[in-house]
């Protein structure tokens with residue numbers, strides 16, 4: 106099965122976190138996710154995430170602490186979701202590729218219909234502690 110590493114941002118503004126809803130044309134259509142995307146060859150997580158946030162939302166972001174690594178297997182693809190804290194340095198996010206965006210409180214995170222791989226990540230954000238899996242993989 107195809108295996109990819111995917112980066113995702115917990116982009117905070119005050120008490121809110123940005124969720125993005127996948128478009129009808131993408132895989133996992135209309136499900137909510139943390140913005141980000143697939144790591145390309147030779148790219149590290151943080152440069153991947155900066156690039157994806159620029160491309161998808163039109164913002165410049167500072168990528169902070171790694172919150173955890175969340176592996177998940179879909180029927181078609183297995184992913185390793187690397188989740189990082191992030192904050193906006195410049196620009197206002199607009200959905201260039203997503204169906205829509207929403208700023209949500211931590212308490213509301215789990216009431217959105219999330220991509221399955223994001224559920225453990227969102228639970229970890231809701232608990233407010235970085236995930237300690239003991240299997241963080243290579244820090245890239």
Ligand SMILES: Nc1nc2c([nH]c(=O)n2[C@H]2C[C@H](O)[C@@H](COP(=O)(O)OP(=O)(O)OP(=O)(O)O)O2)c(=O)[nH]1
Nearest residue numbers: 111113131132138139140141142143184220222223
């Ligand atoms: N960006 C992002 N992708 C996620 C998350 N959770 C999750 O399961 N995914 C999945 C959806 C995709 O299969 C893959 C990321 O792909 P992408 O966002 O770079 O890709 P894409 O729209 O070009 O993907 P695709 O339609 O070709 O699958 O990881 C998440 O929180 N953020």
